[in-house]
Amino acid sequence: MTHFVQRRVRIEKDIIARIYRTLPGKGKLSVALGQEVIPEEIIGTGQFSSGFRILNLSNLLEVPPGEIKKYLTKQINSRIYNGELLAYKKGWLLKKARVVTCPVDGILDFINEEVGEIRITRLPEKMNLPAGVYGVIEAFDQNLGQVVIRTQVSRIYGLCGTGKMRDGILHVLTKKYDLAGRSMISAKFDGSILVNGSLISKDTIMAGISDGVNGIITGGINASDYKSIAGGRLIFPKKLENDIGISIVVCEGFGAQALGEDIYELLSTFEDRFIQLDGNSATVNLPSYQSSCMNRIRKHKLSDDQTLSLTDTQLVDLKIGARVRVVGPSYSAEQGQIISIDKSKTLLSSKVSAYLVTIETARRKIRVPANNVEYLG
Amino acid sequence: MSKLPGLFDIFDNLDQIPVENIARWLKPQPSLAYIENFLAQRILYPQTIPITEADLKMDLAILREALRMQGPKDKKATALLGDNPFLNTTLRKILIPSKFLNFIPDLKILTYVFVDGLLLDRKREDFFEDLWTIELSGEISEVIGSLLIPQFKDKRGILQLRIGDKNYQIHPGTLIVIPCFKDRCEAIFKLKQGKILGKEDLAVEVYGGKLGLMVDGRER
Numbered sequence: 001m002t003h004f005v006q007r008r009v010r011i012e013k014d015i016i017a018r019i020y021r022t023l024p025g026k027g028k029l030s031v032a033l034g035q036e037v038i039p040e041e042i043i044g045t046g047q048f049s050s051g052f053r054i055l056n057l058s059n060l061l062e063v064p065p066g067e068i069k070k071y072l073t074k075q076i077n078s079r080i081y082n083g084e085l086l087a088y089k090k091g092w093l094l095k096k097a098r099v100v101t102c103p104v105d106g107i108l109d110f111i112n113e114e115v116g117e118i119r120i121t122r123l124p125e126k127m128n129l130p131a132g133v134y135g136v137i138e139a140f141d142q143n144l145g146q147v148v149i150r151t152q153v154s155r156i157y158g159l160c161g162t163g164k165m166r167d168g169i170l171h172v173l174t175k176k177y178d179l180a181g182r183s184m185i186s187a188k189f190d191g192s193i194l195v196n197g198s199l200i201s202k203d204t205i206m207a208g209i210s211d212g213v214n215g216i217i218t219g220g221i222n223a224s225d226y227k228s229i230a231g232g233r234l235i236f237p238k239k240l241e242n243d244i245g246i247s248i249v250v251c252e253g254f255g256a257q258a259l260g261e262d263i264y265e266l267l268s269t270f271e272d273r274f275i276q277l278d279g280n281s282a283t284v285n286l287p288s289y290q291s292s293c294m295n296r297i298r299k300h301k302l303s304d305d306q307t308l309s310l311t312d313t314q315l316v317d318l319k320i321g322a323r324v325r326v327v328g329p330s331y332s333a334e335q336g337q338i339i340s341i342d343k344s345k346t347l348l349s350s351k352v353s354a355y356l357v358t359i360e361t362a363r364r365k366i367r368v369p370a371n372n373v374e375y376l377g
Numbered sequence: 378m379s380k381l382p383g384l385f386d387i388f389d390n391l392d393q394i395p396v397e398n399i400a401r402w403l404k405p406q407p408s409l410a411y412i413e414n415f416l417a418q419r420i421l422y423p424q425t426i427p428i429t430e431a432d433l434k435m436d437l438a439i440l441r442e443a444l445r446m447q448g449p450k451d452k453k454a455t456a457l458l459g460d461n462p463f464l465n466t467t468l469r470k471i472l473i474p475s476k477f478l479n480f481i482p483d484l485k486i487l488t489y490v491f492v493d494g495l496l497l498d499r500k501r502e503d504f505f506e507d508l509w510t511i512e513l514s515g516e517i518s519e520v521i522g523s524l525l526i527p528q529f530k531d532k533r534g535i536l537q538l539r540i541g542d543k544n545y546q547i548h549p550g551t552l553i554v555i556p557c558f559k560d561r562c563e564a565i566f567k568l569k570q571g572k573i574l575g576k577e578d579l580a581v582e583v584y585g586g587k588l589g590l591m592v593d594g595r596e597r
Contacts, residue, residue, distance in 0.1 A: 006381060006424065159421065222410055223417035227392075234392035234420050253421060255414035315381065328425035329415065329432045350433035351483055352426050371381070372425045 001343060003318040003355060007375040010251075010325075011262055012155045014293075016300040018138060019153065019276060019285055020165065023129050023145030024048040031140050031147055036294065037131035039274060039287075043147055048127040051245070053104050053187075054210045058116020061089045061098045065116030071098075072118070074108050080120065081105050103187040132167060132274040133287035134294050138302075150302060152293040156251065156263055156284040158217070160237075162230040163247025163279030168193040168214040170275045170286075176219065176264040179256070182207040189213050193275055195267050199256040200248070202228060208246050215247040215277045217267065217284060219333070220257030226250065247279035257333045260325065261362065262376070316375045324359060328372025336361035341370065383423030384436060384480035385443065391420050394442045402438035402493075415439075426480060437481070437490050444494025464495055469505060471495060471524065475515035484521065484588050485554050492524060492552075492593055501597070504528075504575040510584050511591070522557065522588035525564070527573050529594060534570035540590065552593045557585035564590065 027046020057068040071087045080102045091097035110119035135151030168191045173180045178197040182204045190212035200218040202225040231242050276285040326334045336359040345353040354369035396413045427433040447461045463472050481487045509524040527536045529549040536547040562585040567578040
């Protein structure tokens with residue numbers, strides 16, 4: 001008896017792939033074709049204006065939104081620098097004084113007294129673009145400020161996402177079963193990519209945008225939140241690309257879904273490392289940080305039409321010993337190994353008859369219909 | 378790209394179903410966020426099958442609303458085919474894709490869902506719509522029974538029905554399925570405070586089959 005199930009590649013380890021590095025603004029690339037680069041090597045310099053930063057002074061000072069203006073130490077449209085005093089509220093009896101310093105260099109250009117927020121538009125600054133990876137320069141375009149580097153990466157394929165290609169230093173924020181609240185996001189994650197466990201809320205995403213976070217990798221997301229950041233529809237794969245100022249990759253599905261142990265463990269080994277993610281194609285590139293990978297990169301040539309074809313699903317015959325992930329409504333997102341496949345159908349409490357498989361997970365053994373698993377390898 | 382077949386893979390607009398509409402079929406009602414996430418998972422993985430009774434109820438509620446979303450459409454554009462791919466309004470047939478039985482094997486429950494999704498809120502255009510033939514559609518079509526919708530004037534109405542040598546009484550608000558395995562069955566009925574096919578008493582031949590005769594006395 002054959003049981004066809006869908007195969008979905010979640011991770012590809014140590015593949016040779018092309019990655020793109022782009023100057024954040026106008027500038028000049030300083031590379032040559034065939035040049036070998038190391039992660040810290042500067043491959044270009046540009047003028048960069050990274051938009052704006054929004055601070056909720058009402059929350060930070062613990063005052064009503066309409067009163068924030070009187071605590072500001074700077075006038076509207078004035079320049080302010082990173083670390084400079086932005087707002088101050090005197091202490092009184094048991095209440096501590098509140099001090100808010102500016103997190104970026106910029107211009108205080110907007111005060112919203114209805115919600116108690118201020119906006120600081122960043123000053124353009126000179127910024128160096130590091131290669132970020134070990135690799136070989138395959139192509140570059142001075143006009144676009146873009147460099148193509150052949151490198152070695154481990155690649156994670158998520159289920160869905162939103163946002164353009166972004167990069168940054170990876171920080172694992174929670175355990176795989178936990179969820180990050182908005183209070184866990186702060187300005188120290190400016191430019192970073194964060195790993196959240198089982199569920200990301202819209203509030204946390206908004207906090208991420210406000211604090212300059214570049215991307216978030218999460219196990220689950222509520223469908224309503226996903227719709228609001230991905231163009232209002234649930235169509236997989238997505239037909240239109242969107243960007244809300246942050247890139248999100250959802251790895252497991254909708255609702256609270258713990259990050260799979262395979263993905264979580266791999267991400268954990270990249271803590272404090274440079275990575276890239278593309279929300280619109282739901283992929284994460286984890287460039288190798290070991291210099292020994294250069295030997296493979298030098299030898300391995302890539303064809304011109306390298307695409308992400310592995311995101312397509314394929315059917316495979318389920319066999320004992322296969323690693324699978326549960327995708328049905330019960331035991332959703334659990335991973336384990338098939339230890340037996342029933343030879344006859346079982347009548348489930350839903351009154352549906354199905355061939356059951358027994359899966360041994362890290363914590364227990366579960367029995368689910370063969371239809372409700374996807375093949376991992 | 379190969380994909381496994383599923384209950385919902387023929388619907389391409391499941392994400393357009395208002396979650397509140399799905400919730401109205403469920404008791405006790407889960408949170409709207411739970412339903413929306415469940416629906417999103419079903420869109421991602423249409424091939425999965427329900428394990429628990431609660432999972433099945435969610436699937437049935439989604440199916441009812443998916444069917445409701447299919448029509449009525451612009452009548453000018455679909456005048457020959459009727460207003461819905463699962464209803465042939467010219468021949469008054471309910472068309473149930475036979476592959477749905479792989480996911481909901483209970484024919485009574487499946488038909489009940491189709492009647493809810495297609496006819497419960499539908500405006501009756503003439504009295505011929507009191508009687509529908511139910512057909513399993515697919516590579517080979519098979520008539521499985523009939524649906525009778527008595528038009529009760531009020532809650533005091535009673536339908537007395539005789540099929541074969543058995544008598545049945547149907548009150549307003551009830552839905553029952555009467556076995557009738559022959560290809561055609563004679564149904565003799567008499568209505569108090571109501572009509573079927575414009576009459577208070579009549580003898581008609583209806584299609585029978587695996588399902589039999591479903592009588593839907595619910596208020597519309």
